[in-house]
Amino acid sequence: xxxxxxxxxxxxxxxxxxxxxxxxxxxxxxxxxxxxxxxxxxxxxxxxxxxxxxxxxxxxxxxxxxxxxxxxxxxxxxxxxxxxxxxxxxxxxxxxxxxxxxxxxxxxxxxxxxxxxxxxxxxxxxxxxxxxxxxxxxxxxxxxxxx
Amino acid sequence: xxxxxxxxxxxxxxxxxxxxxxxxxxxxxxxxxxxxxxxxxxxxxxxxxxxxxxxxxxxxxxxxxxxxxxxxxxxxxxxxxxxxxxxxxxxxxxxxxxxxxxxxxxxxxxxxxxxxxxxxxxxxxxxxxxxxxxxxxxxxxxxxxxxxxxxxxxxxxxxx
Numbered sequence: 001x002x003x004x005x006x007x008x009x010x011x012x013x014x015x016x017x018x019x020x021x022x023x024x025x026x027x028x029x030x031x032x033x034x035x036x037x038x039x040x041x042x043x044x045x046x047x048x049x050x051x052x053x054x055x056x057x058x059x060x061x062x063x064x065x066x067x068x069x070x071x072x073x074x075x076x077x078x079x080x081x082x083x084x085x086x087x088x089x090x091x092x093x094x095x096x097x098x099x100x101x102x103x104x105x106x107x108x109x110x111x112x113x114x115x116x117x118x119x120x121x122x123x124x125x126x127x128x129x130x131x132x133x134x135x136x137x138x139x140x141x142x143x144x145x146x147x
Numbered sequence: 148x149x150x151x152x153x154x155x156x157x158x159x160x161x162x163x164x165x166x167x168x169x170x171x172x173x174x175x176x177x178x179x180x181x182x183x184x185x186x187x188x189x190x191x192x193x194x195x196x197x198x199x200x201x202x203x204x205x206x207x208x209x210x211x212x213x214x215x216x217x218x219x220x221x222x223x224x225x226x227x228x229x230x231x232x233x234x235x236x237x238x239x240x241x242x243x244x245x246x247x248x249x250x251x252x253x254x255x256x257x258x259x260x261x262x263x264x265x266x267x268x269x270x271x272x273x274x275x276x277x278x279x280x281x282x283x284x285x286x287x288x289x290x291x292x293x294x295x296x297x298x299x300x301x302x303x304x305x306x307x
């Protein structure tokens with residue numbers, strides 16, 4: 001099991017080149033679910049810089065479909081407001097499918113706004129956008145790398 | 148202009164783009180409000196490496212390309228009768244999310260004003276606020292273009 005706490009401490013100390021796993025067998029896999037191109041680019045680059053393999057989809061329906069195709073991820077960064085299927089519906093569906101990946105809600109809504117429904121859909125964590133290294137490290141510390 | 152001078156210019160330009168807090172010993176000084184959130188913009192620059200040396204410029208280019216699409220949608224929605232405020236709010240929410248990701252605080256503040264008018268169902272207010280959004284958006288574009296030009300010149304000077 002990868003020790004996220006140790007790696008997280010190194011990243012917060014400025015070591016942004018820490019690799020999450022040195023080989024394909026242990027490499028963390030993440031799914032970015034966001035309809036915004038700028039956020040897609042930002043989240044991909046944040047993950048890539050941490051050595052995390054990542055895949056991007058543009059809405060909740062595509063996130064469900066990619067799991068139906070058999071793919072699995074350690075971490076899902078789930079946006080809330082998306083067309084076709086939003087983050088709440090997608091999270092509910094994934095949990096109903098038995099997906100136990102760490103799902104972190106990432107939205108521009110503040111914690112004061114009503115994100116309770118998002119949490120109740122099955123999130124493991126929530127961070128307000130924009131995402132950055134400290135927030136991503138905080139999320140990664142909750143990932144159980146078993147995929 | 149030599150490399151050191153260019154790099155100093157780049158640093159000065161970056162500081163002027165970023166929000167500054169006034170010296171507390173001089174409260175009469177007007178707050179210097181820059182265009183970018185320092186933390187977010189520096190985070191973006193921090194993501195640049197050998198694999199992705201122009202990440203910030205690329206993401207800003209993407210931002211302006213996507214903005215054009217969203218602005219067109221907002222303009223069309225403002226012209227429609229009756230005005231669909233839910234649609235307007237949705238488009239502006241998307242744009243605001245992008246401004247936040249690149250740290251464009253002044254543009255984001257104008258987006259917040261737009262949202263207030265949207266929630267109040269005030270079409271005229273929305274139209275006025277949208278003009279301000281576009282103005283700040285263009286001003287930032289000009290500032291960033293100058294900043295990136297200086298950076299490229301400073302970068303080229305390093306290889307000479």
